[in-house]
Amino acid sequence: MLFVDVPSSAFDAPSYLPSMIRAISLALFVLATAAHADTWEQTTWRRTAFYRGTISTEQAAPGTLQVAAVDSYEVWFNGEYVGSGSDWTQVLTVPVELDSGVNHLALRVVNHGLGVGNGFLTHLRAHLEDSLLVVPSTTDRSLVPWYWSDQEPADLAWTTANVSKSDDWAVPQEGSIDRDRLSVPVSSSAAVLAGFSGDVDIGSMAGSVSLNRLDGVNLALGNPRSPEETSDGDLRTAWRGRPDPIDQKIEIDVGSPRRMHKVRVITFGDDDTERKRNSIRGYSVQQSHDRVQWVEIGFLQDIREYARTEVTFEPEVIRFLRVVVTEASDNSQPLVAEVEAYGTGHNYRGTYVSPPLDLGTASHKNFGRVHWDADLPVDTALSLQFRTGNELSDFVDPKDGWSAVAESDGLWFPSPEPASLVQYRVNLNTLDDRTTPSLGSLSIDFSSQDVAVSSAQGRVTPNGAPMGVATEFFYTVDLAFGPDDDGVERLELAVPSGAILGEIFGLGGASLAEWQSTDEMLSLHFDPPITTDTQLGIGFAASTFTLSHLFRSWLYAPESDDPLNVAEATDGGWRLLATDPLQRGFGRVAANPPVLTPNGDGMNDETVIEFILSRTIAPVRIVVGIHDLSGRALRHLVLPSVSAGDYTRSGASAGLARWDGRNEVGQLVAPGLYVYRIEAALGAGTFVETGTVAVAY
Template identity: 25%
Template sequence: MSRLILGSLLIVVVPGVQADIDTYSIGVDGQFSWDSQGQIEAAVDFTDNYVQPSGFAPEDNIVNFLGWSDVGGTPDDLVTEGQARIWSNVAATTKDANLVMVDGDSTTSTGDLFKANGVRQTGRIFSWDLGASFPANRIVFYPSAEGGGGDFVRGYEIRVNDGQDFDREGRPNFDLLRREELNTEPRVEIVFPEQLLRFIQLRILVPGAFEIAEMEVYGDGFVPRGRYESAFLSFVEGPVNLGRLRITAESLRLGDEPSGLAEARLEVRSGKDESPQIFYSVDPETQDETEISQADYNRLEENRRTVRYDSQNWSNWSEPLVLTADGDYELDLRALPGPRSFFQFALTFTGTSSQIVRVRDLEFTFSPPLAANALGEVALDDEPIPLAGVASTVTGQRARFVYGVNGSVGRGDPGFDGIRIQTPDRPEFVSLAIDDPASVVVPDSVHIEDDGLSVFFPSRAIGAGDSAKVWVRFDTTPLFYSTLFRGWLLDTSGDLPQPLTAGDTGEELGTNSLLVFGSLGKALGSFELSTPVVTPNGDGSNDSVDINYDLVFLVDAAEVSVTIHDLSGRIIRRLATDEQGAGRYSVNWDAQAGGGLVPSGHYICRIEVRAQDASFDRSILLAVAY
């Protein structure tokens, strides 16, 4: 039986019936409820144990349905949707002093906080962030019946923002809703045409004493956008392989509005550690960065800290699976890197005030790794160790590839007896070799599909405590400028496939990558790097790399693009994009991307030339080390 940890909560997951495959499920028929598994619940509710955009009747006070936090002063991030927040420009005497205005209790209030003798109250500003955009048509605020007496807000200005209009610094652009310089009513009720509302700002215009018991917001219908993010699901036994995810959606429509105006989008990601963010302190003089804990990060001023996505240990959010109608949808989680110890999913809802898509259930399968370590790399069969360290072939032409796998099976691991390789078109199997040195083996079976091949060898299975090298040769036709040949270890006894990680499988191949670049012919003269290893440590030696290239045989100027890619093929930096004629050129890369230095590792420099009658490209492998 496998187990999951959610925060400090230990979750026991009922095992599946096949091999050692377990299932996690949430929802109406699931092991867990939606509200017990959420980390971010912005403008969603859990009616009947579904998860759906929040909906309100005219008599519902929206404030009472939100989870509030008093953040003291203005938060750094006002754009990202999430938990409802309240703050003010007042130095509070007690922690969470502002929460009395959103606690749903009209008998509690700010009390004597704004009643001190001789203190002018003009200029007090209170701000509410509902966490998401809600349809609203009425705002109410008032003092407590017991202690308010004549101490109510006698002059005020209310400004609002819909959660979509921000300035260049990410601050809401507020619109004036009402200004009342002489208010005679303790209970203020502002009625307005229904509009989206996320931020409310109350400014006090008079010096007199006052108190506020409650701020209330009313509206009618569903919110147009909501987001649910699960907590980070942690697998107690360590890394696991992920299988398939199934999710059940239902559409809900009120009134005569045409259907098809609502959807939900599912995204997933996996990680090696408990957080996809890395937190740093920043020296304001040297700009040197030091990794710190999130707690220490939260205590620093904005100009003394920064945060980055941990792309080394976490995958990016997947392409969304779009849910638009009633029914079951499936997502293959085997495309995620693995094995991984953490998993997270997110749902983004969009719709109208009378039409939504809601989610009933979600479940996915997982199982222990087949091997403790599983590396793969691909190369052209006639060029297993390319001079530039990158496999490159002519796009659109059939080529023979060799796919190397190095698998080490732990003593408690199931092992593997097959390999699955994803290809750009229908491949042709050539041969299988196992062991070091390689020995040709006749596979027990080979399954060919339009997008790959699976080679099985249970008679030569790699079992517990063993390690082996495996080479699969096959023919296929690259159809794109870059092709990622994903691969998986397979187990015919029924355990889930294990993704292969790009890496050095041995001296037989020299790419350390599952990526193959395409080329449409010879477009360049020389294409060279000033150094194969960039060491940006500030010592003046190889802190950056010069990328030198010659353009030849060009009658007219050509479009030239020089880009840096990570080993997945993703562009992380564009160095040049312009028209150039024949000649010698040089561009420089300082090992930076996305506003900071890239992590240590291997990267690919790629040049592409688009002439009038043909396009050409070439790639070189380079490394960054600290």
């Protein structure tokens, strides 16, 4: 796998972005041996993060800075570039000049997804006139406030700007680096810090995308359910206790049960004298699931470390916690700047969003099959979404244009085609924070040659119809061809039930050779193919048995089995909504004919247990049982996956549940009256209908 680093000079102008996207795509481009065309594959992920820390000192002085980061990095001090590294094991040691007042430390870190960790650590030493200044990287913002961002800066102003109030910058958490492999020792007081975009981790396991861990994450930060002064991240605000604060409580609600292992209390004050006066001298940490019953999980007493204290405990799933004051100094009201609650375990959900990719070629592409490999432990899930465009501006809105969620490997590419650029999104979820799903590889088949048309946009009228009633629809698709396009030989249109074709307009010199319809798809074959710009119009009649239906369509070039997705037109949609839904999701159950004569003469040799299934989006399981009058089961007919539709003999979907008068072992039953029982598991519960059918000879 190849990797492409962007030089620091690239930050002087955002114009490098298209070339970077092309470079990333080329680095991940693999030619396939399959006859289809080409295959793009990704097995390693990379991310860039930007970090900012501020160090305050009353004296200007020379100092020495140590830096280590996974995997490659650049470092600026007070806006001046001071060094870089491409090997995470090699500790960078550089001289720096501290100014009196605020000093700015900035890092750009690229993680190549090699499985060796996440984040960075720094350690600064400087000799002042009468003391030694030691500043390690830390999650304690009362010592050094650190922030991080995944947004590409337009220039180098970020290296000295005040980012603390920017929405694009957040507080980092604990990262991971194998200190034993570093070229020189770095003080153990230096914490590894990291930012995880989308709450996913690409650095801990080589060649995978997984949920990040919550280690070092302050779960109380910014939580509106907690006291504002102790969870706003601002050390200049404080919770004020009573003059006699014993048994006074600071309660924290983290919003949902999360696994925690540490509580930190930071005292308000500008110097040691103020912090000693304002400090709580003893407290109990308690947790609850209902805010009624509280259990102590740790405590401190006779506190002498006035600036900050911590209580650690065995990891435990907690929703509510509180700090109860048990000791205080005489004649003083305590002032608490922050109460921080630190988590562990994995996030419950996360999202990885790729950059827009051209898959190694700037030309328009017809995308084929999508394959991925994922590890899914029990109680975890992973899904993908895609979107396409031809310019970077097509991807500005982070929410617009995403396909439906895809959970199964090997699907046809689901977004509009052809297109020059593609972007994908990985959605990860777990119900157990002790485990995580992971994506190990992703591949997309594509062709720059097998392109039917350069642009295709579809719409349908009307956009509303009564449920269960045959309705006349008109579907139009705008076709625009380029000089190298192959033409449209076949069109497939998703229909809500079996369709009857009506008039067709706009063939542009082509001819309709044949058509057919199933319960789900209307297919039209053109000979010769359509090769000129036109607005193709297709009239047809169909019924809907769902509350909503999307009239998506697909185009095929001659001798191609790779569908090209039609985009939804901007001046009209393809969504159908039922205007008069049926009151029941399962109805019109009957045996047709009510009497069967299974004697082999071709007349009434079987009966259809008819029904109409409606008001459901996903296919459902239906079981039909045949019983004698004593209740003994004679035959079971299992329909494992039934979509909404009319399953009567005369309905568009025809009959599915057919009984030929035989029992489970294939023997004809005796003449007489029998009971059928049909059961459907719908979202609102299990629906059961019964009736009778007669057998005669």
